[in-house]
Amino acid sequence: MASQDRIAYGEGMRAISFSEFGGPDVLALADLPVPDPGPGQVRVAVRAAGVNPADWKIRSGTFPMPTQLPAVLGFEVAGVVDAVGPGVAGPAPGDEVFGNATGGYAEFALSPVDGLADKPAGLSWADAASLPVAVATAHRVLGLLECKPGQTLLVMGAAGAVGAAAVQLARVDGATVIGTGSPESQEVIAALGAVATTYGDGLADRVRALAPDGVDAVFDASGFGALPDAVALRGGTDRIVTIADPAAADLGVTFSSGGPGPRPIGAYLQFAERLASGEFRLPAAARTFPLAEAAAAHAESEHGHRRGKVVLVI
Ligand SMILES: NC(=O)c1ccc[n+]([C@@H]2O[C@H](COP(=O)([O-])OP(=O)(O)OC[C@H]3O[C@@H](n4cnc5c(N)ncnc54)[C@H](OP(=O)(O)O)[C@@H]3O)[C@@H](O)[C@H]2O)c1
Secondary structure (H helix, E strand, O other), X not given: OEOOOOOOXXXXXXXXXXXXXXXHHHOEEEEEOOOOOOOOEEEXXXXXXXXXXXXXXXXXXXXXXXXXXXXXXXXXXXXXXXXXXXXXXXXXXXXXXXXXXXXXXXXXXXXXXXXXXXXXXXXXXHHHHOOHHHHHHHHHHHHHHOOOOOOEEEEEOOOOHHHHHHHHHHHHOOOEEEEEEOHHHHHHHHHHOOEEEEOOOOHHHHHHHHOOOOOOEEEXXXXXXXXXXXXXXXXXXXXXXXXXXXXXXXXXXEXXXXXXXXXXXXXXXXXXXXXXXXXXXXXXXXXXXXXXXXXXXXXXXXXXXXXXXXXXXX
């Protein structure tokens, strides 16, 4: 069943598509057919779509996953349920939701029904759209690291979207968290609830000074070459997980990748509610771009040192 909540644009919808790998300028506005939801799928009228580093890695052709072109990026959205696929029970047209998607850089995107959570009324579309990938990744890796209350976790890249989610979720679970970032990120990291320190030369010594009894686990949420420090601090590769450092294989460190499978919808909802209530925070306000300016949004996301998620708004 489809609602009338459509943004008219010819016979189809506006979307950002790319037909060749390359720089941000390969992203172009296109008029594409509105996708039909299949079994297990929900069509969402997109209000905001999160831009992730994976998006520009795929666009540039450097992501190690085959991509069929032309393609529409966008793995997370917030919006209004527009239609549901055959046999789907639960979400109904008009519901305000956020979660995982394919083709999120568009007026309409498809989401797996088990990848959507209700959007708290007090949360903006942009903030809701910035959560699913970061929360799912942080939740998954913290599960692998199994930090117990009172243990000390080192989060490398704590001011990033994933790192900031990890810091706050680990704090709720009772861990002491040390977070690394640039000098400009130190205040933000402290506000998230971590003991802040800078990355770069001397990292292991700075962490030893902050945690004389050692760190119990390391979450590398940035992937910028600090795994040897992590191994030195842990005295081996046990309880170290990276989500981004390709050196993991050579060092024998666990690399955790996302993929299809069950989404931690409960964690999405809890995180969103804590954000709406002010208990949690984002590292900075989302930086929003209109859909048509997706190329500028990618250039901004690729910068890598500005806090706050880049979000396309529709
Ligand atoms: N495997 C997976 O499932 C998965 C899932 C999501 C993301 N990822 C990957 O994880 C990485 C982070 O994603 P994100 O969305 O959190 O990105 P993000 O919001 O852009 O954050 C990137 C962070 O990296 C930090 N950083 C930059 N240079 C650094 C350095 N030399 N040493 C340490 N940290 C540095 C930045 O901190 P400052 O601003 O303080 O410099 C920033 O906080 C990306 O590579 C992404 O592709 C992987």
